[in-house]
Amino acid sequence: xxxxxxxxxxxxxxxxxxxxxxxxxxxxxxxxxxxxxxxxxxxxxxxxxxxxxxxxxxxxxxxxxxxxxxxxxxxxxxxxxxxxxxxxxxxxxxxxxxxxxxxxxxxxxxxxxxxxxxxxxxxxxxxxxxxxxxxxxxxxxxxxxxxxxxxxxxxxxxxxxxxxxxxxxxxxxxxxxxxxxxxxxxxxxxxxxxxxxxxxxxxxxxxxxxxxxxxxxxxxxxxxxxxxxxxxxxxxxxxxxxxxxxxxxxxxxxxxxxxxxxxxxxxxxxxxxxxxxxxxxxxxxxxxxxxxxxxxxxxxxxxxxxxxxxxxxxxxxxxxxxxxxxxxxxxxxxxxxxxxxxxxxxxxxxxxxxxxxxxxxxxxxxxxxxxxxxxxxxxxxxxxxxxxxxxxxxxxxxxxxx
Amino acid sequence: xxxxxxxxxxxxxxxxxxxxxxxxxxxxxxxxxxxxxxxxxxxxxxxxxxxxxxxxxxxxxxxxxxxxxxxxxxxxxxxxxxxxxxxxxxxxxxxxxxxxxxxxxxxxxxxxxxxxxxxxxxxxxxxxxxxxxxxxxxxxxxxxxxxxxxxxxxxxxxxxxxxxxxxxxxxxxxxxxxxxxxxxxxxxxxxxxxxxxxxxxxxxxxxxxxxxxxxxxxxxxxxxxxxxxxxxxxxxxxxxxxxxxxxxxxxxxxxxxxxxxxxxxxxxxxxxxxxxxxxxxxxxxxxxxxxxxxxxxxxxxxxxxxxxxxxxxxxxxxxxxxxxxxxxxxxxxxxxxxxxxxxxxxxxxxxxxxxxxxxxxxxxxxxxxxxxxxxxxxxxxxxxxxxxxxxxxxxxxxxxxx
Numbered sequence: 001x002x003x004x005x006x007x008x009x010x011x012x013x014x015x016x017x018x019x020x021x022x023x024x025x026x027x028x029x030x031x032x033x034x035x036x037x038x039x040x041x042x043x044x045x046x047x048x049x050x051x052x053x054x055x056x057x058x059x060x061x062x063x064x065x066x067x068x069x070x071x072x073x074x075x076x077x078x079x080x081x082x083x084x085x086x087x088x089x090x091x092x093x094x095x096x097x098x099x100x101x102x103x104x105x106x107x108x109x110x111x112x113x114x115x116x117x118x119x120x121x122x123x124x125x126x127x128x129x130x131x132x133x134x135x136x137x138x139x140x141x142x143x144x145x146x147x148x149x150x151x152x153x154x155x156x157x158x159x160x161x162x163x164x165x166x167x168x169x170x171x172x173x174x175x176x177x178x179x180x181x182x183x184x185x186x187x188x189x190x191x192x193x194x195x196x197x198x199x200x201x202x203x204x205x206x207x208x209x210x211x212x213x214x215x216x217x218x219x220x221x222x223x224x225x226x227x228x229x230x231x232x233x234x235x236x237x238x239x240x241x242x243x244x245x246x247x248x249x250x251x252x253x254x255x256x257x258x259x260x261x262x263x264x265x266x267x268x269x270x271x272x273x274x275x276x277x278x279x280x281x282x283x284x285x286x287x288x289x290x291x292x293x294x295x296x297x298x299x300x301x302x303x304x305x306x307x308x309x310x311x312x313x314x315x316x317x318x319x320x321x322x323x324x325x326x327x328x329x330x331x332x333x334x335x336x337x338x339x340x341x342x343x344x345x346x347x348x349x350x351x352x353x354x355x356x357x358x359x360x361x362x363x364x365x366x367x368x369x370x371x372x373x374x375x376x377x378x379x380x381x382x383x384x385x386x387x388x389x390x391x392x393x394x395x396x397x398x399x400x401x402x
Numbered sequence: 403x404x405x406x407x408x409x410x411x412x413x414x415x416x417x418x419x420x421x422x423x424x425x426x427x428x429x430x431x432x433x434x435x436x437x438x439x440x441x442x443x444x445x446x447x448x449x450x451x452x453x454x455x456x457x458x459x460x461x462x463x464x465x466x467x468x469x470x471x472x473x474x475x476x477x478x479x480x481x482x483x484x485x486x487x488x489x490x491x492x493x494x495x496x497x498x499x500x501x502x503x504x505x506x507x508x509x510x511x512x513x514x515x516x517x518x519x520x521x522x523x524x525x526x527x528x529x530x531x532x533x534x535x536x537x538x539x540x541x542x543x544x545x546x547x548x549x550x551x552x553x554x555x556x557x558x559x560x561x562x563x564x565x566x567x568x569x570x571x572x573x574x575x576x577x578x579x580x581x582x583x584x585x586x587x588x589x590x591x592x593x594x595x596x597x598x599x600x601x602x603x604x605x606x607x608x609x610x611x612x613x614x615x616x617x618x619x620x621x622x623x624x625x626x627x628x629x630x631x632x633x634x635x636x637x638x639x640x641x642x643x644x645x646x647x648x649x650x651x652x653x654x655x656x657x658x659x660x661x662x663x664x665x666x667x668x669x670x671x672x673x674x675x676x677x678x679x680x681x682x683x684x685x686x687x688x689x690x691x692x693x694x695x696x697x698x699x700x701x702x703x704x705x706x707x708x709x710x711x712x713x714x715x716x717x718x719x720x721x722x723x724x725x726x727x728x729x730x731x732x733x734x735x736x737x738x739x740x741x742x743x744x745x746x747x748x749x750x751x752x753x754x755x756x757x758x759x760x761x762x763x764x765x766x767x768x769x770x771x772x773x774x775x776x777x778x779x780x781x782x783x784x785x786x787x788x789x790x791x792x793x794x795x796x797x798x799x800x801x802x803x804x
Contacts (some may be wrong), residue, residue, distance in 0.1 A: 004466075007466070007486070011469070022586070033411040042705070359744075379776075385468065388467055389750075390468075391468060396468060397469070399471065399748055400471055400472060400485070401476075
């Protein structure tokens with residue numbers, strides 16, 4: 001039986017039409033206590049509302065009903081990759097998040113400094129949450145070791161967190177974690193979860209032993225814990241699946257890294273929405289699919305700042321005419337997940353989605369907001385259905401069967 | 403785990419109730435620029451509207467979201483067969499399309515005449531699009547060969563197109579195409595894609611060599627290309643799955659052939675809707691499921707003729723009282739796919755569906771049209787859910803579990 005991506009690969013054709021996917025990170029929300037309206041419903045968005053009137057609205061389930069997605073699965077769903085099938089390891093995600101340029105075969109691990117007591121037992125799994133500056137200084141002690149021909153690169157992330165990358169021939173990712181996830185016990189040894197990973201396990205254990213020696217005088221950060229050992233996944237490329245020339249316009253390292261994993265060209269751009277639009281304009285002729293990422297709404301939601309999230313959405317709405325001037329055949333505005341200010345974190349609520357194209361069958365929606373989206377023409381669908389819909393409306397799919 | 407058809411086979415029971423499935427080919431549409439209404443919404447359909455009021459409306463996804471179905475997958479979905487699982491080869495479809503009576507084991511291929519230059523390279527893959535009459539004359543040169551006990555039947559389709567059927571013992575369909583899909587290269591030899599198909603490949607190659615000799619003086623049609631080698635699939639029969647006596651009333655060869663593939667009795671009928679209704683009336687007592695196919699709406703849509711499509715739908719509405727006089731327990735009016743006049747081809751838009759039975763839980767819809775269907779009681783469902791719904795409303799399914 002054929003499934004989603006196979007079917008796209010079979011049916012997709014090249015054509016001159018353009019698709020723009022504008023991802024407003026954390027777009028979905030929950031109502032404000034006083035108004036009963038969500039962030040998106042509160043925002044004054046005449047341009048989005050006009051697009052909603054002319055196009056189709058709906059709600060997207062990113063992973064599944066009731067499941068709160070992280071940023072990576074949230075985006076993978078929008079790109080058409082079922083996040084339950086296409087998994088990216090935690091170590092790789094942490095490396096992508098700091099913009100680390102992972103090579104094929106590299107093993108990345110999430111790490112953190114911790115405190116050991118005199119008996120060698122973990123007394124604090126986060127080493128008293130040392131500063132990022134201290135973290136950076138301590139990472140330098142660990143960075144650059146060479147063990148059995150394998151180079152170990154250690155880089156700080158934030159506070160007590162770090163990334164360790166093992167680079168060399170013949171490494172395997174099937175490794176257990178060293179972090180016991182509790183205090184009062186010693187760090188665990190790494191063990192191989194598959195026979196071919198035994199050498200890699202020995203190398204990692206040697207690294208940890210040397211790290212312990214080098215950190216011995218640096219209490220509270222006198223040890224490291226590692227978990228999520230993983231290699232950059234070998235996903236099918238969007239260009240092969242959809243026969244598209246695909247570009248990403250995103251300023252945060254995490255999203256740039258994610259875009260590379262699915263084979264997008266990641267364009268140089270600045271931090272603002274205006275920068276992103278300039279990049280889009282300059283590259284508009286060269287590609288036929290653009291992923292544009294806007295971070296601000298998610299950050300405001302995570303901070304529990306309802307009003308700031310409203311402002312971010314209004315800023316995007318004001319910028320839309322510049323995007324629309326390019327006349328993309330298909331424009332999608334959606335999020336990778338909801339981040340309601342009321343919860344101050346990612347949530348499981350389905351994500352509002354707006355698709356504009358001249359081939360949309362009209363629905364009765366004239367305002368872009370969660371309540372209206374529920375009654376929209378797209379229905380409540382899996383995020384993985386978004387790319388097939390975008391491709392269809394861009395007239396980039398041939399008929400299935402005669 | 404049980405899937406759709408298994409479950410139907412387990413739960414279905416015989417009963418005297420009747421189900422009529424009226425397929426208005428290409429029923430779904432897109433709004434007219436001036437009115438904002440689709441073909442179906444524009445049509446004056448008092449009878450359908452009354453049924454919509456008393457029954458349930460909804461939208462059907464035939465293959466999947468964003469996927470434009472061909473006629474065969476479109477119909478298979480309505481009959482309850484997942485078109486992604488139940489695949490019919492291209493050669494078989496072409497043979498069904500001309501009403502060729504394929505026997506079990508026959509291998510059918512789609513073919514076309516092409517032009518070879520003096521160097522044996524393809525100069526025109528369509529032989530200058532010769533007339534159907536010329537095609538028929540040339541097919542006679544190729545028809546009736548006997549190679550290693552295998553008879554080769556060649557029949558014209560239209561213009562430069564033909565069907566070649568290989569009939570004999572022990573043939574296998576796992577064969578590559580001879581059509582290189584480009585000019586400037588020679589036709590390819592057929593090769594076996596499985597070891598057991600090697601003899602079949604030799605026979606086909608001998609046929610092609612002889613065809614080349616026989617056509618040598620007939621430039622521009624001095625060679626044939628063959629592709630889509632396939633055998634009539636061995637699908638489960640509707641009568642076994644649903645315990646129904648099933649009849650098809652369709653005048654186009656393609657739909658008659660398709661009905662045979664799922665085990666329907668294909669009734670003799672004339673080309674008009676009145677003919678179809680007479681056939682229905684004459685056979686009403688003998689069967690308990692009728693598939694009634696009306697082609698006109700699709701043809702009008704393919705021609706981009708909005709008004710003609712409206713007229714076809716109105717004609718059907720006017721004929722409904724005659725059908726309703728038979729008092730079927732379940733009447734379904736839907737399409738196999740959308741064919742909006744605006745696109746002048748099949749499209750991916752979900753198909754409006756109306757189900758009438760005294761056991762429908764009422765929805766709030768009083769008009770049969772795409773926008774209303776979106777808010778109807780059936781919801782937006784896969785076409786494969788239609789047969790279980792029809793069976794349920796005809797009280798032909800027992801309870802699942804105690």
